[in-house]
Amino acid sequence: MTTKELMALDQQYVLGTYGRNPIAVDHGKGATVYDPEGNEYIDFTSGIGVNSLGYGNEAWAKAIYDQALKLGHMSNLYYTEPCALLAEQLCTRTGMSAAFFGNSGAEANEGIIKLARKYSYDKYGEGRATVVTLKDSFHGRTITTLKATGQDMFHQYFYPFTEGFLYATPNDFSDLVLTADDTVCAVMMELIQGEGGVNPLDKEYVKNVAELCKKNDWLLLIDEVQTGVGRTGTLFAFQDYDIEPDAVSFAKGIAGGLPMGGFLVSEKARPTLGPGTHASTFGGNPIAAAAALEVLKTMDDQFLLEVREKGNYIAAAVANMRSGNIEAIKGKGLMIGLQMIGADAGQTSQALASRGLLTLTAHGNVLRFLPPLTISIEEIDKGLAILQSLLGA
Numbered sequence: 001m002t003t004k005e006l007m008a009l010d011q012q013y014v015l016g017t018y019g020r021n022p023i024a025v026d027h028g029k030g031a032t033v034y035d036p037e038g039n040e041y042i043d044f045t046s047g048i049g050v051n052s053l054g055y056g057n058e059a060w061a062k063a064i065y066d067q068a069l070k071l072g073h074m075s076n077l078y079y080t081e082p083c084a085l086l087a088e089q090l091c092t093r094t095g096m097s098a099a100f101f102g103n104s105g106a107e108a109n110e111g112i113i114k115l116a117r118k119y120s121y122d123k124y125g126e127g128r129a130t131v132v133t134l135k136d137s138f139h140g141r142t143i144t145t146l147k148a149t150g151q152d153m154f155h156q157y158f159y160p161f162t163e164g165f166l167y168a169t170p171n172d173f174s175d176l177v178l179t180a181d182d183t184v185c186a187v188m189m190e191l192i193q194g195e196g197g198v199n200p201l202d203k204e205y206v207k208n209v210a211e212l213c214k215k216n217d218w219l220l221l222i223d224e225v226q227t228g229v230g231r232t233g234t235l236f237a238f239q240d241y242d243i244e245p246d247a248v249s250f251a252k253g254i255a256g257g258l259p260m261g262g263f264l265v266s267e268k269a270r271p272t273l274g275p276g277t278h279a280s281t282f283g284g285n286p287i288a289a290a291a292a293l294e295v296l297k298t299m300d301d302q303f304l305l306e307v308r309e310k311g312n313y314i315a316a317a318v319a320n321m322r323s324g325n326i327e328a329i330k331g332k333g334l335m336i337g338l339q340m341i342g343a344d345a346g347q348t349s350q351a352l353a354s355r356g357l358l359t360l361t362a363h364g365n366v367l368r369f370l371p372p373l374t375i376s377i378e379e380i381d382k383g384l385a386i387l388q389s390l391l392g393a
């Protein structure tokens with residue numbers, strides 16, 4: 001099918017909830033994708049932080065193939081090996097106590113909100129169910145996670161929303177202290193806000209919030225759906241923050257392109273969710289878990305070091321362009337935001353795509369890069385040359 005035919009078919013039959021770019025992607029290798037006509041695009045998006053090992057990764061494909069032949073799915077009423085091995089990897093490499101597996105980021109965040117509410121209910125009874133989240137956060141598209149999201153534009157149309165959220169200004173500890181009341185059971189945050197504009201939280205701020213949580217017996221919930229699984233140059237972003245979260249959600253990059261989400265819990269929070277309290281039919285699916293095991297196997301210390309190095313390389317090159325349209329470079333590892341000025345990030349992203357570079361945007365006129373973590377220096381240079389040709393001084 002040509003791009004034109006595919007666009008017409010999609011527009012006829014797929015519900016139009018996405019503002020798609022006028023580009024069809026047929027296949028890929030490394031961090032490069034190709035349309036049906038064979039045109040090449042350097043990919044600085046990795047499917048919004050999903051294809052952590054890039055496209056056409058043979059070890060990943062083989063892990064999926066082998067597992068699909070052996071056992072494609074089994075219910076959670078029985079034990080399956082990939083799920084157990086994956087939980088072991090995640091816990092031993094983070095110091096967390098146990099894992100729960102689901103299918104998406106929003107579902108993972110719903111899970112940790114349920115965890116916090118039940119933890120508090122078990123210990124203190126009703127009336128202590130509020131979760132404080134941060135302004136400009138993004139936590140998902142279900143009715144509850146939309147309300148958890150600290151951006152008013154997401155609190156429309158779908159009334160009534162789930163009650164029990166308060167919003168504090170990021171990096172302003174006194175605002176969080178003022179915002180929280182005696183109904184609070186948890187604080188939930190991204191350590192680098194992704195959709196909200198690639199805004200990192202200060203280490204001091206996060207430490208203060210963690211201490212306040214401990215003092216009040218509020219659970220500290222970290223949304224690592226975007227920052228997790230190597231994206232920022234450590235396996236999870238919280239490992240660079242000197243905190244001990246009670247729950248950490250993950251999704252996007254975990255299985256390298258198969259749908260999987262989930263969360264890790266601390267020793268303290270672990271007893272809260274016993275048999276019958278939470279479940280997912282597809283959760284811990286053997287194929288998705290086998291793919292995730294391959295992702296984690298790839299992400300050794302050397303790999304994570306290279307993620308940090310490649311991130312620094314991109315940031316330095318962008319700074320070197322001395323573009324009048326780039327006000328600041330934000331982020332960490334291969335989660336990078338360019339604060340645009342005098343140019344619209346959305347239009348810039350479209351212009352880059354037509355020149356062969358795929359990029360994302362984020363709230364607040366930010367051009368966002370989330371390339372596959374395996375991207376090569378040659379591919380980075382090709383992408384940067386396209387950026388330079390459009391925005392360079």
Ligand SMILES: *Cc1c(COP(=O)(O)O)cnc(C)c1O
Nearest residue numbers: 104105106138139140194225226
């Ligand atoms: C993408 C994202 C989500 C939602 O994940 P889905 O898989 O789309 O449900 C939640 N939190 C953060 C931080 C995200 O980046």
